[in-house]
Amino acid sequence: MTNVPGVPALAYALQQLINGVTLGMIYGLIAVGYTMVYGIIGMINFAHGDIFMVGSFLSLIALLGLASLGITAVPLALALTLIFAAGLAALYGWTVERVAYRPLRGSFRLAPLISAIGMSIVLQNFVQVGQGARVKPMEALLPGGIALMDDGNFAVQLSWMQIAIVVTTLVVLAVFTWLVTKTPLGRSMRACEQDLKMAGLMGIDTDRTISLTFVIGAALAAVAGLLFLLYYGVIDFFIGFLAGVKAFTAAVLGGIGSLPGAVLGGLLIGLIEVGWSAFLPVEYKDVAAFSVLILVLIFRPNGIMGRAEVEKV
Amino acid sequence: MSLLSLTGVSTFYGAIQALRDVSLEVNEGEIVTLIGANGAGKSTLMMTVCGSPQARAGSIVYDGTDITRMPTLLIMRRRIAQAPEGRRIFGRMTVRENLIMGAEVAGQSNIAGVMDEVCALFPRLRERLAQRGGTLSGGEQQMLAIGRALMARPRLLLLDEPSLGLAPLVVRQIFSAIRTLNRETGLTVLLVEQNAHQALRLAHRGYVLVNGAITMAGSGLDLLARPEIRAAYLEGGG
Numbered sequence: 447m448t449n450v451p452g453v454p455a456l457a458y459a460l461q462q463l464i465n466g467v468t469l470g471m472i473y474g475l476i477a478v479g480y481t482m483v484y485g486i487i488g489m490i491n492f493a494h495g496d497i498f499m500v501g502s503f504l505s506l507i508a509l510l511g512l513a514s515l516g517i518t519a520v521p522l523a524l525a526l527t528l529i530f531a532a533g534l535a536a537l538y539g540w541t542v543e544r545v546a547y548r549p550l551r552g553s554f555r556l557a558p559l560i561s562a563i564g565m566s567i568v569l570q571n572f573v574q575v576g577q578g579a580r581v582k583p584m585e586a587l588l589p590g591g592i593a594l595m596d597d598g599n600f601a602v603q604l605s606w607m608q609i610a611i612v613v614t615t616l617v618v619l620a621v622f623t624w625l626v627t628k629t630p631l632g633r634s635m636r637a638c639e640q641d642l643k644m645a646g647l648m649g650i651d652t653d654r655t656i657s658l659t660f661v662i663g664a665a666l667a668a669v670a671g672l673l674f675l676l677y678y679g680v681i682d683f684f685i686g687f688l689a690g691v692k693a694f695t696a697a698v699l700g701g702i703g704s705l706p707g708a709v710l711g712g713l714l715i716g717l718i719e720v721g722w723s724a725f726l727p728v729e730y731k732d733v734a735a736f737s738v739l740i741l742v743l744i745f746r747p748n749g750i751m752g753r754a755e756v757e758k759v
Numbered sequence: 760m761s762l763l764s765l766t767g768v769s770t771f772y773g774a775i776q777a778l779r780d781v782s783l784e785v786n787e788g789e790i791v792t793l794i795g796a797n798g799a800g801k802s803t804l805m806m807t808v809c810g811s812p813q814a815r816a817g818s819i820v821y822d823g824t825d826i827t828r829m830p831t832l833l834i835m836r837r838r839i840a841q842a843p844e845g846r847r848i849f850g851r852m853t854v855r856e857n858l859i860m861g862a863e864v865a866g867q868s869n870i871a872g873v874m875d876e877v878c879a880l881f882p883r884l885r886e887r888l889a890q891r892g893g894t895l896s897g898g899e900q901q902m903l904a905i906g907r908a909l910m911a912r913p914r915l916l917l918l919d920e921p922s923l924g925l926a927p928l929v930v931r932q933i934f935s936a937i938r939t940l941n942r943e944t945g946l947t948v949l950l951v952e953q954n955a956h957q958a959l960r961l962a963h964r965g966y967v968l969v970n971g972a973i974t975m976a977g978s979g980l981d982l983l984a985r986p987e988i989r990a991a992y993l994e995g996g997g
């Protein structure tokens with residue numbers, strides 16, 4: 447057997463690309479929630495990563511529940527789980543805004559931030575107490591996949607799961623884009639994001655629009671939670687922290703406030719993380735995201751697609 | 760018949776009083792102007808009518824309903840629309856989207872029809888429908904701000920310094936559009952201006968605001984003729 451130099455390297459790179467894009471899609475879905483909330487009320491919702499974690503647990507509960515009811519057809523089970531997890535996580539997102547942020551609107555700038563950190567701890571402890579601190583495994587729903595560029599030595603694996611993740615994300619983002627660009631709610635959201643005071647002066651219900659922003663962000667995070675669960679097969683109450691930091695980094699890298707930027711940032715962070723794991727010690731892969739965050743904040747705080755900083759209250 | 764009436768209205772920003780016992784009347788079909796120097800409280804009066812901030816004392820009655828304590832969003836759904844100071848158009852939305860927003864928020868269903876009327880009034884907007892609001896010139900942005908307010912088909916239009924920073928020719932266009940609207944559709948207008956000369960010539964009646972209090976009232980031409988107005992607002996003052 448001849449070992450053609452170059453081909454394995456190319457195949458290896460392609461494999462990393464596939465893995466990175468899959469992971470990046472998940473980060474992108476979470477990042478959208480960070481960037482939307484920042485855009486509209488100018489705060490970093492530190493509890494958003496934990497909403498993602500809650501969404502992941504809700505997905506696990508739904509999948510196990512559906513299995514016990516005998517609903518095992520994968521597409522049906524996934525669709526029902528998605529609706530259940532996104533719906534309930536949306537309720538969590540709504541509640542967090544209502545309870546922890548809205549009463550603080552108009553107070554000093556750090557107040558909602560501190561409240562957000564508090565909410566993050568509350569959600570983590572809530573899940574830890576309710577579900578236990580141990581890692582929750584789940585068996586693979588969609589085993590197998592396609593082997594590409596198989597030269598006998600090394601084959602690029604494209605799993606069904608990866609395809610499902612990418613397709614689900616693209617569909618969800620397409621619906622989301624339509625919602626933001628073409629519907630009255632989307633126009634109201636953009637109006638509030640650009641000039642909250644003027645939006646109110648036109649008769650837009652700004653409180654409701656802000657609530658719905660949290661609801662939509664949480665639903666997207668829950669979709670990410672489901673996909674994360676399917677991809678890794680294990681979750682615990684702490685996954686929201688790391689994924690949250692990475693998605694937040696993605697939002698900053700893409701340009702906080704920019705929706706396409708959040709998705710692009712997510713993809714880049716996914717690729718960076720996977721690339722790092724491929725060539726550098728895998729134990730330090732989480733350092734990659736933190737390093738990117740620091741570098742972006744130092745050298746390009748407006749991110750790739752970001753606008754010049756505007757002061758928000 | 761009075762469409763809007765303020766009685767003894769006082770408004771505060773924290774401890775600072777910005778309006779003092781203001782009483783003012785706008786009748787249906789009238790153009791009323793409020794003139795005053797920078798910082799007199801003109802914008803505060805406009806915003807108080809819209810409930811943001813709310814009056815601390817006094818009452819505001821619109822179309823027979825007391826709106827003094829009503830939340831802004833409910834006031835603005837009663838066919839009151841404001842083109843606020845500084846225009847505040849949505850710069851990252853297209854002109855068309857800005858206009859649509861004005862209509863749909865007010866529950867206006869015939870969006871295409873009203874947009875046609877607005878574009879007939881300001882033909883420049885029709886040419887720019889697909890352009891982002893932020894790329895318009897100052898005059899076009901003011902037309903958009905007024906157009907957006909008109910999309911709600913208001914009975915009462917509040918205009919806060921529409922002439923600010925615009926070339927005389929553009930100001931004439933805008934004032935003539937306001938006059939046309941008033942004559943042809945009976946639209947009631949409350950117009951805030953520092954540009955007292957043109958405002959008083961356009962308006963049926965005017966009020967003068969000094970340090971948050973009304974000091975003079977009268978017909979537009981009457982106020983124009985008064986020496987103290989000429990001194991303070993027309994000849995290099997204000």
Ligand SMILES: Nc1ncnc2c1ncn2[C@@H]1O[C@H](COP(=O)(O)OP(=O)(O)O)[C@@H](O)[C@H]1O
Pocket residue numbers: 772775777795796797798799800801802803804
């Ligand atoms: N948001 C605010 N907070 C505190 N003071 C304000 C605020 N807005 C206006 N003021 C004060 O209220 C007074 C009236 O302002 P304003 O209504 O904007 O005047 P005008 O529109 O006539 O120029 C001014 O002294 C101004 O400094």
Ligand SMILES: [Mg+2]
Pocket residue numbers: 798801802803844920
């Ligand atoms: Mg003003």
